[in-house]
Amino acid sequence: MERQVHVRVVSPITTLGFRRKDTLKSLEAPGLTVSATQISRGPGSIESEYETAMAVPDTVVRIVEAEREGVDACIIDCMGDPGLRAAREAVTIPVLGPCQTGLHVAAMLGQKFSVLTVLPRLIPQFENAAALAGLPSRLASVRSLDIPVLSLEDDLAATQSALVDEAQRAVEQDGAHAVVFGCTGLMGCAAGLRAGLLARGIDIPVIDPIPTAVNIAVALVRSDLSHSTLTFPLPPVKPMPGYDMPDLHTKAAE
DSSP states (O other), X not given: OOOOEEEEEEEOSOOTTSSOHHHHXXXXXXXEEEEEXXXXXXXXXXOSHHHXXXXXXXXXXXXXXXXXXXXXXXXXXXXXXTXXXXXXXXXXXXXXXXXXXXXXXXXXXXXXXXXXXXXXXXXXXXXXXXXXXXOGGGEEXXXXXXXXXXXXXXXXXXXXXXXXXXXXXHHHHHOOSEEEESOGGGTTOHHHHHHHHHHTTOXXXXXXXXXXXXXXXXXXXXXXXXXXXXXXXXXXXXXXXXXXXXXXHHHHHO
């Protein structure tokens, strides 16, 4: 009998309603439950390294809470992957960042890939992410829509049109053979982008990082796989004044 899996998507921003629960529920399938939570302390959206850093403490707390509630895996709902490595040290369940996951999947499916992100200021962040993932030679380009995260849904037609135009340029000018969204706020736009590219004679994979990460998390859980404790060992015991963090070692001792 197939194992039942509960995946939790943790939104590392404080803006209420940005990630609608019905959108995540659409990812559910027989044997898969997808739930959601978000931080209460941190940035309203993430469009810089500074905001990524400010999102980390509460994101880690939410992931620790998820494990203690019996959740099987967590996804961090931001392409900055805030707190990914820290959370892996704090829990034993699989924790996936959509950026790390999306880049590796894109590299599996095409010789070179491009990232389609929201603002020009994020281009260096994704170039760094590709280098940290060991994929700098596979990154064709990072292209920007020049639309802030919280404005992506203000005019969905304009967002979709910008995606198709930038993806076409990535293929024709940069040599991309696949594209991956550089913002999880673009979730749900993959089908429209692929259709728009096909209409222009371009047949390439379009990676939507959150659904992709959820599906990979399910595969990891059902394969009884998680991150290595040699790479991500439990943090040492020490005072942390000013932070109301869970006692990780009490959990480990139990």
